Amino acid sequence: MGAKAKTRIGAHVPTSGGLVKRALGYAQAIEAETIQIFASNPRGWAMPESNRAADEEFRNQVAALDITTYVHAPFLINLGSPTEGTYENSLASTEYSLKRSRELGALGAVIH
Structure with a gap:
């Protein structure tokens, strides 16, 4: 049998103001071990462009802080x-959420 995985406690954290400054700042303030974020507006179809430098900084910071991340897809899917x-937008939004999960180094995406 393999080693038992550590149960992590965390929260859905705000991202307005930046992933590193706001999301990780909030995560540290509440001592979260895992976080869930929206990579886009949860109530809209807009899919913002990625920022490679910001994504890299986020990945580096979550690694340094040992915080696991999950991306929550928009509610409209x-x-x-x-x-x-609606189907076409849902498909595109699902693909986008999975892409952003990968770019941010998230362990997965929550899509429902």
Whole structure:
């Protein structure tokens, strides 16, 4: 049997003001061991461009702080929608959330 994984306690943290400054600052203030973030507006379809330098800084900081990260996809996603526009936006938003998870070094994405 393998070693038992450590149970981590954390929270969904705010990102307005920056991933490092705001999200990780908040995580440190509450002594979080894991965090969940939105990589885009949770109630919209907009998909902001990535910032490689900011992503790298975030990955370096979470590694230094030993904080695990998960990306929460927008709430609007509905891959079972009969409306073509909603389905197409849902597919694109799912792909974006998975891409941002990878770019940020997250352990996974929460999509529901």
